[in-house]
């Protein structure tokens with residue numbers, strides 16, 4: 001099975017090289033697709049150098065500016081679908097999602113699941129180094145999304161995921177309205193409503209050590225609006 005890992009980046013120059021190196025050193029073979037939004041700190045140039053050094057195993061998509069996390073995933077998905085890889089994973093560049101958990105996630109898809117989520121909220125999973133406020137935000141957003149949308153997955157806002165290619169191919173990716181962080185919730189909602197098999201595997205989520213967070217108050221407000229929009233559609237009986 002061919003596995004692609006999509007890594008969206010915006011100002012991750014402290015992290016990108018060691019992350020790509022660790023991904024390429026995993027016991028399973030993966031290729032990496034970096035989606036960089038013209039990071040002012042030069043992340044895109046570092047990624048280009050890595051692509052030159054590693055040939056087919058590293059690709060870089062450059063976008064002209066900070067266009068949001070959701071549309072960065074979509075750009076990566078389209079590339080991976082056209083490359084006909086079997087499994088398409090997503091993860092953050094900041095080591096909150098440690099590459100060492102990827103093999104167990106890929107294994108779950110091999111066992112027959114269609115979407116596997118690297119989850120903080122199942123037995124064996126957890127967080128480390130996060131402030132109380134950050135934990136509360138994440139826990140609250142997750143509980144709200146699960147309740148309002150009837151989501152079964154335990155960690156609905158996690159960006160550490162592994163999709164079977166057919167799941168992404170079956171979707172009109174451009175129809176997903178949420179473009180920022182709430183893209184993850186909308187995507188999960190659509191995947192569940194289409195009847196695909198979703199599960200969580202435990203991961204330890206570690207707070208970023210290097211670089212700065214890109215989550216803003218604006219993103220949090222947008223995420224709440226996305227959940228309310230989808231919940232309204234659910235109440236009105238719209239299928240997705």
Ligand SMILES: Nc1nc2c(ncn2[C@@H]2O[C@H](COP(=O)(O)OP(=O)(O)OP(=O)(O)O)[C@@H](O)[C@H]2O)c(=O)[nH]1
Pocket residue numbers: 007008009010011012035036037066067068069072091092093094096207208212213214215
């Ligand atoms: N291409 C692209 N990548 C982005 C954008 N916004 C965030 N990212 C990347 O998406 C990943 C998640 O962003 P973070 O800022 O770490 O957000 P987070 O992990 O939810 O929050 P923290 O715990 O504060 O780090 C990182 O790899 C970012 O570099 C964007 O607009 N475009």
Ligand SMILES: [Mg+2]
Pocket residue numbers: 092094096208213
């Ligand atoms: Mg992060």
